[in-house]
Amino acid sequence: MNTAEALIKLLEDDSVKHIFGHPGEQILPFYKALKGSSIEHILTRHEQGAAHAADAYARSSGNYGLCISTAGPGAMNLVMGVTTAFKDSVPLLVITGDNDYSKKDEDIFQNSPINSVFENITIKSFHPSSGKSAIFNLIEALVMLHKYPKGPVHINLSKDVLLEGIDFDDVDLNGIIDSFDHDIFEGIDSNLEIFDEKISSFDDFHELVNIFDDHFIYYGGKLVFRDDFTKNFNSFSKNNASDVDNNINLAIDKFKLSRKPLVVVGNGIVWGKAIDKLSTFVSKTWVPIATTFHSKGIISESDKLNLGIVGLRGTSLANYAYENSDCILVLGAR
The missing domain is CATH 3.40.50.970 (Thiamin diphosphate (ThDP)-binding fold, Pyr/PP domains)
Structure with missing residues (x-):
């Protein structure tokens, strides 16, 4: 081969x-x-x-x-x-x-x-x-x-x-890790036991990806060990979990009480594979939707709740709604 x-x-x-x-x-x-x-x-x-x-x-x-x-x-x-x-x-x-x-x-x-x-x-x-x-x-x-x-x-x-x-027999995980750009690693020893194994074939590439899923997480521009991440951030998560919940509940309450709500959706909905969830949300809430330029078409252009693109090159309807809304929920956009 x-x-x-x-x-x-x-x-x-x-x-x-x-x-x-x-x-x-x-x-x-x-x-x-x-x-x-x-x-x-x-x-x-x-x-x-x-x-x-x-x-x-x-x-x-x-x-x-x-x-x-x-x-x-x-x-x-x-x-x-x-x-x-x-x-x-x-x-x-x-x-x-x-x-x-x-x-x-x-x-x-x-x-x-x-x-x-x-x-x-x-x-x-x-x-x-x-x-x-x-x-x-x-x-x-x-x-x-x-x-x-x-x-x-x-x-x-x-x-x-x-x-x-x-020759696949010459390909091992340690070699793959050694070949990586180590600027993305955070204090990782490439000779760890978890990688001390050979790949005999590539019949299932996802097994290799799963190894990374099991042991690494991408955080702050670096690949860090999940175990280290858990140890270092568990206390942070515990201390802030209630604050996060409170903020979410506060946002929901404000959204429910608003008289002119608007949802702005971006292409993160596509990469997050959440289009179906967005459709369910729209059908249940009947809140008007505006899209970013890159998410145009994420819901049907003929949908009465779709106001079109907001911002530069946006529709007058979407921009008017954006300027006059009393509560805007932004999903999958930056």
């Missing part, structure tokens, strides 16, 4: 169904591996279209989107769509092909500073130097897409790395 085939296997195990892209020479090993997989490739006429399509897929599905291109101009054509996703905190996995890693500093055909460009418009940009590091980087990227504040993650895959043979 080569690296490209192993990467496809990981994506399949993470339930990836669609990839938007446009092929080219340096990414062909990935396309060859993709041919026999369960993942549907959607061919676009231009790489920018692939990035925008993946962005739209993520926004509409609540899952991350995936776009792919070859090196040089192919990668650069993704920039506009990836930038859009970055500014709007939309999760994308961005894969680009590149010339052989051994020739990355040479002045050869279609060589360009791909990672230097993408590191400014993504949460993280990887350029693995070997098949094993490519596996590690993809796993880290997928964990980031599932766990981190939302946004694009980029992996630049050199052609020789994609063709390199990979």
Whole structure:
């Protein structure tokens, strides 16, 4: 099995169904591996279209989107769509092909500073130097897409790395942890016993994600141990739980007593997979809804309670309601 085939296997195990892209020479090993997989490739006429399509897929599905291109101009054509996703905190996995890693500093055909460009418009940009590091980087990227504040993650895959043979027996969790960017860790020893085990296959990627669920929590921009988090914050939680409950009850009371209530909803409802709950809330309360620009369509535009977008480029009705409401409940927006 080569690296490209192993990467496809990981994506399949993470339930990836669609990839938007446009092929080219340096990414062909990935396309060859993709041919026999369960993942549907959607061919676009231009790489920018692939990035925008993946962005739209993520926004509409609540899952991350995936776009792919070859090196040089192919990668650069993704920039506009990836930038859009970055500014709007939309999760994308961005894969680009590149010339052989051994020739990355040479002045050869279609060589360009791909990672230097993408590191400014993504949460993280990887350029693995070997098949094993490519596996590690993809796993880290997928964990980031599932766990981190939302946004694009980029992996630049050199052609020789994609063709390199990979042995799953050499892949262990300690190696994966060692490969992670340790700026996101908070005093974590990478040689912990909980990670002292081998991965014999990637038949169920979610088993690996579950390991992170069991032992880590993302807090304050860092990955911290759940046990440490519990020890350090239990007293805080106990002391403040009553205050939180009181604040919630106070907000509910104010909302019930208001004469001109308004609910403003944002795209956090989509990422939180709470659209059905929002619909139930609307049907039970009959409170008018205004949406942010990015959550337009979260409830039917024909719904009588949907006042439309509020704020810049908003509807006159939504803005009037916003300005004159005596109690505004904001859900999933910042």
